[in-house]
Amino acid sequence: MSDRIFGVFGFLLAVFYIWQATQIELSFISDPFGPKAFPFMIGTVLAISSAIIVLKPDTEPEWPTFARLFEIGMATAVMIAYALFLKDYGFVACTAVAASYLSWRLGSNPVSAIIAGVLIAVGIYVIFHLVLGLSLARGPWGF
Numbered sequence: 001m002s003d004r005i006f007g008v009f010g011f012l013l014a015v016f017y018i019w020q021a022t023q024i025e026l027s028f029i030s031d032p033f034g035p036k037a038f039p040f041m042i043g044t045v046l047a048i049s050s051a052i053i054v055l056k057p058d059t060e061p062e063w064p065t066f067a068r069l070f071e072i073g074m075a076t077a078v079m080i081a082y083a084l085f086l087k088d089y090g091f092v093a094c095t096a097v098a099a100s101y102l103s104w105r106l107g108s109n110p111v112s113a114i115i116a117g118v119l120i121a122v123g124i125y126v127i128f129h130l131v132l133g134l135s136l137a138r139g140p141w142g143f
Helices: 002-022 037-055 066-089 091-105 110-131
Strands: none
Touching: 002 037, 066 091, 091 110
């Protein structure tokens, strides 16, 4: 039964996501697909996956322990904090902190996680901002 509840929740989330994608305003200079194409694809995949979970649930699902649920909650909290602080502290700093935490929780030792987080943040900044010329959130340090 829990799989079906999860599937219905996922399906409702997909419907909401697709509806929000329809609210994206198009500029007069736009490619043929526009900015709505990617959110529609994500919403469609989520809807199909959720429908499969509802129609073919696992007979004996294994839910994670409380400790694992806490880990998932903390990772979610880090990603929400990332979104909230991105504008104030900039892309590089926020990405370094979030990537370091997630790397640590995925099994790296703390020093390796910090190094990985900084390298990930700088690498993404170089590719997206310096190479591709995309605008990323600038922090108080100018990057």
